[in-house]
Amino acid sequence: xxxxxxxxAAAEVATDAAVVEGRSQWQLTWRRLRHDKVAMASLIVIVIxxxxxxxxxxxxxxxxxxxxxxxxNQGETAAGNPVPxxxxxxxxxxxxxxxxxxxxxxxxxxxxxxxxFVTTAIGTLAGVxxxxxxxxxxxxxxxxxxxxxxxxxxxxxxxxxxxLAVVLGPSLPVIIGVIAFFSWAAIARIVxxxxxxxxxxxxxxxxxxxxxxxFRIMFIDILPNLLAPVLVLATLYIPTAVVFExxxxxxxLGIQPPTxxxxxxxxxxxxxxxxxxxxxxxxxAALLITTLAFNLLGxxxxxxxxxxxxxxxxxxxxxGQRRRRRAGRPPVISSxxxxxxxxxxxxxxxxx
Amino acid sequence: MALIGFLIRRILSxxxxxxxxxxxxxxxxxxxxxxxxxxxxxxxxxxxxxxxxVIRNLGLNQPIMVQYWHFLxxxxxxxxxxxxxxxxxxxxxxxxxxxxxxxxxxxxxxxxLVAGLTVGIISATKARSLFDxxxxxxxxxxxxxxxxxxGELLILAVFVPLNQHGVHWIQTGYSGPSQGLSTWAGHMILxxxxxxxxxxxxxxxxxxxxLLDTLGEDYIRTARxxxxxxxxxxxxxxxxxxxxxxxxxxxxxxxxxLGGVIVVESVFGLGGIGEVSVQAIDTDNLPVIIGFVIIAAxxxxxxxxxxxxxxxxxxxRVRIA
Numbered sequence: 213x214x215x216x217x218x219x220x221a222a223a224e225v226a227t228d229a230a231v232v233e234g235r236s237q238w239q240l241t242w243r244r245l246r247h248d249k250v251a252m253a254s255l256i257v258i259v260i261x262x263x264x265x266x267x268x269x270x271x272x273x274x275x276x277x278x279x280x281x282x283x284x285n286q287g288e289t290a291a292g293n294p295v296p297x298x299x300x301x302x303x304x305x306x307x308x309x310x311x312x313x314x315x316x317x318x319x320x321x322x323x324x325x326x327x328x329f330v331t332t333a334i335g336t337l338a339g340v341x342x343x344x345x346x347x348x349x350x351x352x353x354x355x356x357x358x359x360x361x362x363x364x365x366x367x368x369x370x371x372x373x374x375x376l377a378v379v380l381g382p383s384l385p386v387i388i389g390v391i392a393f394f395s396w397a398a399i400a401r402i403v404x405x406x407x408x409x410x411x412x413x414x415x416x417x418x419x420x421x422x423x424x425x426x427f428r429i430m431f432i433d434i435l436p437n438l439l440a441p442v443l444v445l446a447t448l449y450i451p452t453a454v455v456f457e458x459x460x461x462x463x464x465l466g467i468q469p470p471t472x473x474x475x476x477x478x479x480x481x482x483x484x485x486x487x488x489x490x491x492x493x494x495x496x497a498a499l500l501i502t503t504l505a506f507n508l509l510g511x512x513x514x515x516x517x518x519x520x521x522x523x524x525x526x527x528x529x530x531x532g533q534r535r536r537r538r539a540g541r542p543p544v545i546s547s548x549x550x551x552x553x554x555x556x557x558x559x560x561x562x563x564x
Numbered sequence: 565m566a567l568i569g570f571l572i573r574r575i576l577s578x579x580x581x582x583x584x585x586x587x588x589x590x591x592x593x594x595x596x597x598x599x600x601x602x603x604x605x606x607x608x609x610x611x612x613x614x615x616x617x618v619i620r621n622l623g624l625n626q627p628i629m630v631q632y633w634h635f636l637x638x639x640x641x642x643x644x645x646x647x648x649x650x651x652x653x654x655x656x657x658x659x660x661x662x663x664x665x666x667x668x669x670x671x672x673x674x675x676x677l678v679a680g681l682t683v684g685i686i687s688a689t690k691a692r693s694l695f696d697x698x699x700x701x702x703x704x705x706x707x708x709x710x711x712x713x714x715g716e717l718l719i720l721a722v723f724v725p726l727n728q729h730g731v732h733w734i735q736t737g738y739s740g741p742s743q744g745l746s747t748w749a750g751h752m753i754l755x756x757x758x759x760x761x762x763x764x765x766x767x768x769x770x771x772x773x774x775l776l777d778t779l780g781e782d783y784i785r786t787a788r789x790x791x792x793x794x795x796x797x798x799x800x801x802x803x804x805x806x807x808x809x810x811x812x813x814x815x816x817x818x819x820x821x822l823g824g825v826i827v828v829e830s831v832f833g834l835g836g837i838g839e840v841s842v843q844a845i846d847t848d849n850l851p852v853i854i855g856f857v858i859i860a861a862x863x864x865x866x867x868x869x870x871x872x873x874x875x876x877x878x879x880x881r882v883r884i885a
Contacts, residue, residue: 365816370823371860378845378853379592455710459827462712463842478716482831485716485724492720496713503708 237440244516251512254505261502265321275301277312279319280470284310294488305490308480313491317498319472323384324502327457328450331388335395335453336446340438342396343403344430348411354404364397369456370463377465387466391456399445403438410434440517448510451503458499474499574872578865585861586854590635591628593850644858645851654855658837664738665836667752668825672759679760680767681810687768688775688806689798699768706765711824715758715831723754738834755832759824763817770813774806781805804878811875818867822860 245251272278286300287310294313297305304314346357373390380386410416411434419433460466461475469476474495481491619625626634638645644654687696723734733750741748778784779802787797826838833839841856 368819368822368860368864370826371857374826374841374845374853375589375592375857378848378850451708455708458710459712459823462710463827463830465842465845475710475712478712482716485719486728489720492716496717499713500705500709503710504705507704507708 241440241513241516245512248512248516250508251516254508254512257501257505258509261321261505262325264318265325268315268318268322271318272315275303275312275315277302277315279315279472280311282310283312287311294484294491296488297490304494305488307477307491308484313477313494316472316477317474317495320474320477320495321498321502323467323471323473324454324457324499327384327388327391328454328506331391331395331453331456332446332449334388334392335449336399336442338392339396339399339445340403340435340442343400344407344434344438346400347404347407348426348430348434350408357400358404361397361400364394365401369394370459370465373460373463373465382460382465382468384467387457387460390460391453394456395449395453399442399449402441402445406438406441407434410437444510444514444517447506447513451506451510454499454503454506571869574869578869581865582858582861586635586639586858587632589854589857590632593854639858644855647852648849649847654851657840657852658855658859661835661837661840663740663836664829664834665825665838667738667741667748668755668759668828668834668836669821671752671756672824672828673821675756676760676763677767680764681771681807683764684768684771685775685798685803687772688779691776696772699772703765703768706761707769709762711758711762711827712831714761715754715828718754718758719831736832738836755828755834758831759821759828762824763821766817767810767813771806771810774809775802778802778806808875808878811871811878814874815868815871818871819864822863 268279277283283306287295287302287306289295294306294308294310295302297303299305302312302314304312304317307313307316342357342361346354346361369390372393373387376386376390407430411429416429416433419429424433457466457473458475458478461473462479463475464479467473467476477495478492478499481488481495484491616625624631635645642655644658646653647657683699687699690696719736723736726732726734733746734753735747735751736754737751739747739751779798781802784797784802787801788794792800822838825836826842828834829836829839830842837856837859841853844850844852844856
């Protein structure tokens with residue numbers, strides 16, 4: 213058999229190993245995650261919230277209260293204030309103009325989740341692309357992209373939202389654009405660090421010697437090893453995006469009334485502190501439960517993927533990482549945590 | 565001498581940043597039809613002649629580069645332009661609105677750092693204690709809460725019941741320190757807590773992690789085996805080393821702080837420059853918004869220079885030159 217034939221065979225074995233190894237890694241993670249009570253509870257809460265958001269029109273059919281319809285007679289007290297929960301078929305009371313608060317919170321959930329998922333998806337794709345390119349090519353490309361990433365991380369997002377709301381007028385696409393613009397930088401930074409360490413592995417060298425081009429190496433050979441940390445980052449970014457959206461809508465820079473959004477509901481609630489506690493408490497609780505659930509799930513997935521995280525603090529591995537950092541190298545989240553596939557894959561290639 | 569060279573270099577690059585930001589802001593805002601502003605100013609029933617006169621009066625009919633040159637000329641003289649509506653100088657307007665913003669930032673940052681670092685240090689030295697567990701939960705909730713929700717819940721849970729029961733020390737709105745320090749603090753205490761809460765959560769987590777890391781170092785064991793008191797080991801040896809990464813994080817967070825300031829001012833009706841700028845959007849009052857963007861840029865640049873200086877003081881390995 214010719215040399216290239218041997219290499220091709222070896223590469224085939226390596227790819228097979230990658231597939232098997234990758235799948236079992238996900239299974240391992242899932243098995244650990246299933247025993248994490250907090251993470252599973254968060255997952256259930258998230259599923260319920262998504263189900264409620266999807267089923268919002270169903271609740272409209274039950275209560276006969278469309279989200280943007282005001283009920284000045286049943287929905288307001290004689291003084292024109294919101295009515296408390298449980299009055300006249302309004303499960304959570306009404307808002308400042310006599311609309312059903314429960315229905316509006318459900319419709320607000322649709323906006324929050326939509327913005328959260330869409331911006332995280334855009335930000336993750338962009339962040340992975342920028343991080344891969346910066347980490348793989350290095351040098352000038354890395355320097356330029358690195359500066360740009362730093363600038364975005366330090367930029368006050370409310371100020372940019374302010375500027376864009378003036379120029380383009382506040383709307384859903386503008387809000388998604390602003391949040392996505394700020395979401396990729398943190399992901400890019402971490403993907404870059406990972407790429408730096410992975411690109412030195414033997415199997416990358418093998419791929420290169422087989423004649424693979426840079427984009428094939430980046431997206432076929434390196435990217436699969438990054439999926440685990442990127443998944444954790446994305447899960448943890450969703451609540452941040454939800455908070456962004458709520459804040460911008462609260463300031464009047466985001467979703468415009470009468471469309472319901474949690475930030476906008478809470479902005480209106482400010483006029484009714486003295487008379488309607490439910491007007492503040494329920495949307496605030498919806499917001500807090502959603503973000504908390506995503507944060508707890510993200511933490512859980514991270515722990516499940518790397519069961520060492522807690523022990524690293526005192527262990528030898530942790531100290532080794534610190535020394536490397538002190539030595540002036542970039543703070544790579546080394547292969548010992550985060551990219552489980554990479555290590556074992558390299559080892560397998562050696563065994564073969 | 566190295567210090568002066570460093571300062572000069574940083575200030576020069578800071579000026580370049582501010583220039584870039586203000587240029588970007590200028591072209592972003594002015595490269596769009598001017599009719600909206602003029603029509604708003606001239607009233608609904610204005611004839612085209614009146615509108616074009618308004619545009620001429622505001623200088624919006626000149627070529628964009630001429631306008632840009634005027635803008636730069638004014639900027640160098642420290643003049644941020646004039647409000648479209650009142651004709652008032654933006655400098656004066658922002659100067660009037662600066663005291664609430666400054667009160668908020670200074671008090672909020674002090675509370676943020678003191679609370680964040682204290683809780684972080686106690687948590688790390690008593691890792692896995694009841695206090696540590698409790699603070700971890702609090703940190704997680706703090707990280708998940710938007711600033712304005714914390715503010716609204718504080719108003720609902722503290723301000724409203726206190727005032728209903730005849731305790732009027734805590735108030736919303738703004739009252740300057742010249743009207744009595746106690747009154748001032750009563751107006752500012754809830755905004756300070758609100759601004760500090762989210763950031764304090766981040767810094768508690770950061771300083772706890774760093775300090776736990778540092779406490780595992782060999783030189784800490786050496787210090788303990790020399791017979792130094794635990795207090796001395798922690799504060800002289802560990803905290804100092806653990807704080808340097810925390811300080812470098814500060815530079816990044818200053819920008820986010822500004823976002824928080826805008827929100828807190830709006831929640832409590834403090835009437836600072838952030839709230840005024842948000843309100844300026846409704847009226848398309850561009851000079852005010854550009855003024856705020858430029859001030860924000862200056863603030864971020866200056867704060868980053870200060871952070872770098874503090875960093876160099878804390879960590880002797882960092883050479884300023």
